[in-house]
Structures are given as structure tokens and as C-alpha cells.
Amino acid sequence: MGVKRKGVLELVSGWAAIELLFQCVYIGLWQLLHLAARRLWKGHRRKLSNNNPPVELTVDSSIGIHCYIKIMGVKYHYVETGPRTGQVILILGDAPDTGNLWVPSWSSVVRRLAENGYHVITLDLRGSGGSESGDRRDLSPPRAVEELAGLLKAVGVSEGCPAIVIGFGIGGLLTW
The missing domain is CATH 1.20.5 (Single alpha-helices involved in coiled-coils or other helix-helix interfaces)
Structure with missing residues (x-):
């Protein structure tokens, strides 16, 4: 060698x-x-x-339906796209800098996933976009993962019907 x-x-x-x-x-x-x-x-x-106003992860309203859900006392903002019967794909962005997710390339990715029958959910993480921030002590990764598990359960994800989670930046850490 x-x-x-x-x-x-x-x-x-x-x-x-x-x-x-x-x-x-x-x-x-x-x-x-x-x-x-x-x-x-x-x-x-x-x-x-x-x-x-602050830049939201989900600025492009032509992508899907804007929704809010309260999990463990925190109001989250997300956008649903695609048929509700499709497999769920959860997209988690980077919390401090979310302005680049909805550039044309990401919009086309979300549209393509929806066209292929996936139920795509793009989430504004805590303290970014339209989601509430809460106390600083509540921003720990274990707490955030617990809240995201509650979100997935609320949208119908289970062992028999798993979800695909895509994350980058802080969203990548939470995905991991």
C-alpha cells in the first residue's frame, strides 16, 4: 500500500x-x-x-395549505401538500436561516413529491417562521424530538404507516 x-x-x-x-x-x-x-x-x-415581517419557511402559498397545530403547548406552523392518503414526508429546515428553502428548486421538489403521491409536510421549526418559540429551556433536542413525534402521530404516522423525514441544518440534527 x-x-x-x-x-x-x-x-x-x-x-x-x-x-x-x-x-x-x-x-x-x-x-x-x-x-x-x-x-x-x-x-x-x-x-x-x-x-x-420575518421570512417564513413556507412563504410560497401556492405550494399547499397553511396549517397550525398545538403540540405540548407550542403552536407550530406547517404546510401540507399532496394527497392525504400518500406516505408522509416531513421536511425540517434550519431554524435560524429558513429563507432559502422556498427558492424555486425546493418548490419544484415539493411539487414533484406531491405529484408522485406523497403527502408532504414542511414545518417551521420552533421560533422560526410562523411557529412559536417558547422558553429557551424548552429548545433542547430531546424536547423538540418529542414534539415532532407528537406532530407525526397527529398527522397519522404509525409503525404500520411510517414517514420519511428530511432535514438540514438544525432540522438535520433533529432528523438524525
Whole structure:
């Protein structure tokens, strides 16, 4: 087991190793500075747009029916699409930044799933979009998973009729 081409792995020592270390530190500091500047700029834009309503995960109302459900004392907002007799697909987005879910590509994915007979539910996670936030201590993953299990039970998911759960960002953590 070894490298067949020369020059792929190269022994680096002495001054070349120190130069590589400085390059890595420089690039890392540059990326941190760039990230900090972007976050500051996003915060500045957010402060300027206080009059605008928050971006919801489910902005596109042509996708389906907007619904609300109260689970364990928290009101959740979700959108149902597709036939109720189809297998349930629950889509969980990223709670802090949900504005990109309903770009045309996601809308077309949800429409295609509904056209293929799936019952698609896109959920605004706690504290995002049209869902309530509640207390900070109630935002723990075990509590959120318990609430999502209640939602799935309420829409008819059981052992005999399982659901497909798709998540990304915090929704991916809860899906896992």
C-alpha cells in the first residue's frame, strides 16, 4: 500500500514546514475575519429591516395549505401538500436561516413529491417562521424530538404507516 505517483506525498521539514504553518494560520485568520465581517453586515441589514415581517419557511402559498397545530403547548406552523392518503414526508429546515428553502428548486421538489403521491409536510421549526418559540429551556433536542413525534402521530404516522423525514441544518440534527 503506497503512493504510485511521485510528488503526491512529500516530506516537508525545516523552514518549509514553518512556512506552511504560517500560511495555515494566515488563511485561518483571514477566514475568521471574513466570517466576522459577514455576520456583522448581516446583523446591520437585519436592524435596518425591522418593519418587514420575518421570512417564513413556507412563504410560497401556492405550494399547499397553511396549517397550525398545538403540540405540548407550542403552536407550530406547517404546510401540507399532496394527497392525504400518500406516505408522509416531513421536511425540517434550519431554524435560524429558513429563507432559502422556498427558492424555486425546493418548490419544484415539493411539487414533484406531491405529484408522485406523497403527502408532504414542511414545518417551521420552533421560533422560526410562523411557529412559536417558547422558553429557551424548552429548545433542547430531546424536547423538540418529542414534539415532532407528537406532530407525526397527529398527522397519522404509525409503525404500520411510517414517514420519511428530511432535514438540514438544525432540522438535520433533529432528523438524525
